[in-house]
């Protein structure tokens with residue numbers, strides 16, 4: 001494996017961290033046509049069709065010509081050729097001015113890749129509209145005849161009129177493509193569930209996810225404790241663009257996610273596919289095969305559909321680790337990110353390799369994967385501790401003659417995000433892992449903020465919140481396509497994580513053209529069907545990602561469109577654990593009293609099922625007099641008041657850019673504090689009301705029993721608050737550690 005030979009700069013040694021030992025076993029197992037891996041060690045550049053830009057692919061005379069014309073062909077340490085389109089002096093000049101502007105990105109020239117290759121910095125703008133290709137007339141391109149070709153990707157790419165494939169004029173197809181691409185949703189959100197792993201099976205954890213592919217819906221069956229401490233199952237149902245069950249192969253994942261966007265990158269589009277999910281949920285497993293499959297299709301398009309059009313394919317691969325960028329194809333050389341005058345992100349020093357066959361790409365990908373920073377977390381022994389970004393860029397010479405450096409036509413980026421972790425999960429980790437965790441969470445939080453801002457149609461999108469969001473800027477603005485694959489574990493032990501991931505995915509989905517009411521197409525919705533027992537209102541921890549106290553068509557306190565309920569749920573939308581079902585008389589909660597209350601609009605039973613239970617338990621006496629009824633509605637009102645989000649959450653901060661992230665973190669913390677306060681106040685109110693009830697009732701009634709159960713619940717909630725406080729403190733510690741890290745000199 002070429003990765004074994006990878007040398008160069010590594011992250012500082014630390015306990016539990018190592019380079020990912022790439023296993024080709026789960027890499028492209030199911031991809032057709034992938035040949036065996038190529039040569040090892042130092043041979044890999046030349047042996048398998050891999051070219052540095054303008055090196056072996058061009059006649060020597062042309063290389064010389066480039067060298068003279070551009071005055072920017074440099075010879076790297078290893079003798080490789082690198083092209084700098086700008087003159088070196090100018091490149092350095094703009095560089096140092098950027099250094100002055102942004103001290104934290106300061107690097108010495110020695111830290112950069114040899115030569116000043118920076119195709120990105122000079123080439124971020126897409127090539128102006130290119131003429132449609134001259135294609136074969138009526139001939140089915142060879143590559144597509146075997147397997148799923150371009151014309152199989154999405155039948156709607158072609159006119160609705162049925163034609164035999166042999167009749168399809170590819171030229172026509174592409175013009176239809178363009179319309180199709182323009183109207184397609186910009187963001188596609190796909191969820192992939194992995195199978196239970198050995199550890200989870202050993203712990204007897206259950207699979208709590210059911211998937212219905214035909215309706216693209218997925219249900220999380222969350223086991224919860226009721227007031228009387230019996231278990232019940234609460235269902236959360238979600239709908240996404242696609243949901244993939246554990247038996248779905250990597251090849252099918254490709255077909256569902258990336259394959260449809262591949263043609264778009266020949267149409268001046270930037271497309272991004274990223275995987276999001278808890279550590280150990282299968283992000284790397286899902287992402288690793290995709291670039292190779294995509295490059296196969298890209299090469300096929302280049303060699304057949306776009307034959308003789310002068311398109312070239314370039315590969316680059318880098319990681320964001322600890323807020324810094326490292327080139328995974330150049331011995332982890334430190335890179336530096338800049339914005340050009342047009343606010344386009346440039347990665348100074350990033351090496352790009354021109355490739356012309358799949359084996360070469362495979363070797364590069366393996367090399368990059370093997371070089372990536374990994375470590376051990378509680379949930380994954382080979383956890384990615386960095387965000388890895390692999391880019392496939394299609395370029396073309398402006399005049400088609402290759403006498404000038406090519407410019408980007410389109411780009412396909414694959415981002416394997418580092419795993420999201422909760423602070424509570426990191427207690428066993430060493431300091432380094434916790435610092436990494438803080439950094440990872442910070443960047444994911446920044447990503448969430450960008451998504452929130454985009455969803456709100458804010459003018460200012462805080463892309464500068466992290467390096468990750470700066471890199472992703474391209475993916476969300478302009479003519480872009482984004483595919484997000486949310487990876488989830490099926491196990492009961494990961495339920496909270498899974499719900500967080502799915503709610504996060506829903507926010508991303510809400511950015512899509514289809515789901516934002518401000519945008520064009522009908523809503524694609526998350527339908528999370530949650531009965532909201534009072535216990536949910538009291539839930540101190542799990543509501544950070546999304547508030548449940550929403551009503552339809554409003555924005556919640558995060559400024560995100562609220563979730564619509566799939567069904568008008570009965571007060572308890574849950575499946576009881578059968579043995580306990582009879583004891584709690586759930587059906588009776590649909591009683592007249594609550595129908596009445598609902599019709600008055602004072603509250604919904606879903607929002608108040610605990611009081612419903614209280615009513616059920618003491619129904620006879622409550623219905624007798626006004627005072628009792630008053631006490632219930634008063635309780636509802638008071639709890640509703642307490643749970644009304646403070647005004648500040650409605651106003652999304654439009655912070656000064658430099659303070660954006662700190663403000664964000666503060667906001668997150670404020671949110672937790674405010675939430676805790678609500679919980680405490682709610683508990684007080686419930687206690688007070690219960691005391692009133694006790695006074696109103698005969699001693700020895702069922703209420704005594706109920707009160708003691710309620711007290712048990714309250715104690716449980718109080719413990720939750722303590723836990724929340726501990727997590728806050730831990731969060732703060734991570735922040736401090738992070739601040740120390742970023743203020744100290746880099747590795």
Ligand SMILES: Nc1ncnc2c1ncn2[C@@H]1O[C@H](COP(=O)(O)OP(=O)(O)OP(=O)(O)O)[C@@H](O)[C@H]1O
Nearest residue numbers: 194195279280281282283284285380383384418419
């Ligand atoms: N769909 C799947 N089918 C079979 N095995 C899977 C699947 N998804 C993940 N796995 C296995 O689960 C383990 C963890 O997966 P992976 O490393 O991809 O997680 P991750 O989300 O990238 O974690 P981290 O964020 O910590 O890097 C691996 O051993 C992987 O082989």
